[in-house]
Amino acid sequence: MDFTLPADLREMQTHIRAFALNVVEARAHEIEATNQVPPELIRQAAELGLFGLSIPEEYGGVGLGMLGRCAVYEALGQGHMGFGGMVSAHASIGTSGLVKLGTPEQKAKYLPRMAAGECIAGFAITEPSSGSDAANIRTRAEKKGDTYILNGTKHYISNAPIAGILTVIAITDPAKGSKGMSAFLVEPSMPGVSVGKIDEKMGQKGALSAEVVFDNAEIPAENLLGPLDLGYREALGILTNGRVGIAARSTGAMQRLLDLSVAHAKGREQFGAPISTFQAVQFMLAEMEVDIQTSRLLWQKVAWMVDAGQDVRRMASVAKYHATEALSRVADKAVQVAGGVGYMKDAPFERFYRDQRLLRIYEGTSEIQKLIIAGDLLREK
Known part of the structure; x- marks a missing residue:
């Protein structure tokens, strides 16, 4: 049984660790003081492929498997945790649903910009009434013609203040209970979607989160991610x-x-x-x-x-x-x-x-x- 990581992953780990320790850490006091990740760090992270870790190469990503992604995450973890949190919220749960469940059209529309760091992603499931009890979400999505109308509130959503795309979990069939959940690709600029003020947190400065409100938000039907009522x-x-x-x-x-x-x-x-x-x-x-x-x-x-x-x-x-x-x-x-x-x-x-x-x-x-x-x-x- 060989526990040695492949040579290419070890080399990538070395580069990311050097970036985390020498480049990101050099800006740590600035991130702490401003609660913002400097744009040039986002650009450098994109050049290193950090925003496209799980995105297939055909869409401009690195296309790493889970072992490779986690090797990178460990290296990234040695630097500023707010910066690492922002990147991983995008590259992990913000991206994985689209990669796994997305249609070719959805992937072509969003993944190249996500891999380039031009469209930051997040995952929205937590609500004021459902944190650990995720099956108790109340955000509703009702089909009306060629759109879904979303109503509800998500909170503590990582990357929401800077996101270009969110994977939002909502109830589409209340009669099915937790099996009546569906996922949607939601752009914060869509009608009826608003992002609240940035949360003031104990730590992880630069890893921004906020409330996201859906007030008769109009989401195109083609932005349904995966099957309808994919379930809890x-x-x-x-x-x-x-x-x-x-x-x-x-x-x-x-x-x-x-x-x-x-x-x-x-x-x-x-x-x-x-x-x-x-x-x-x-x-x-x-x-x-x-x-x-x-x-x-x-x-x-x-x-x-x-x-x-x-x-x-x-x-x-x-x-x-x-x-x-x-x-x-x-x-x-x-x-x-x-x-x-x-x-x-x-x-x-x-x-x-x-x-x-x-x-x-x-x-x-x-x-x-x-x-x-x-x-x-x-x-x-």
Whole structure:
């Protein structure tokens, strides 16, 4: 059993890691101060293919499988988490539905501009009354002639303030319950669609989110994505692969925090010796390494399963749950190793500590992941 990534993926990982650490991180204070990703970083990311990771080459994308995408996400995770969140929200759940379910006409219309970073994508399912309870969404879509009329509100929608296209989940047949959900490709400029003010969040600056309101929004019938009433399980299936990507991003963030912690421990002296010689510090570093290695093995296995066409519903949740919880532990230990420096905004420890907290919430909370895992176990015969 060979755990070595293919040479082309290792090379791509190296380039993306260098971009994240040397280019994006150089603008981190600017992103934090303005809550905006500079346009030139978006342009550079597009040139590296980051917006087209899952988009087939025929539409201008890179066409990577899940293993390749996650390798990139891990490298990206070592840099500013807000920037990485913006890119992955587009390249993962913002794009995967269209790639999987789209008609040739839909793909030709949107995918080339999405791959070029000219049309940023997002995924809209969360509502004020349905966060974890995604089956309880209330946004309705009614067919009238050659359009669907959408009414409802989505909130905390990643990339909404900068999006050119959103995959929106709405109820098309209330009588079918959760099986009456459908997906639509919605441009925020369409009649009746409005995007609210940018959410003020604890962390992940530059990864913008906002409320999206549909007030008799007119969506062309040809923008129905996939079959009518594709159902809750298929709609949520778009999120499943995204969870593997979050595990990979979490692993990258952990690796960066460990690297910073090791460097600090070697350079910081107390009581006449580097603190790296103290067993208490060594134990924290060792525990961080264990969390990183187990998280990396998990995302690699699940990514391989996706590429092999296997059902990953349970294992994607295992990977996300483990890696995001591990990242919280690692971030806490990194601040502890750094001491007072770790609490200061001038050092990256504090930023990672704030930014990582979201990963245990979005695209399925840790508690939801445990419910999915247990439910799948109990269904087994």
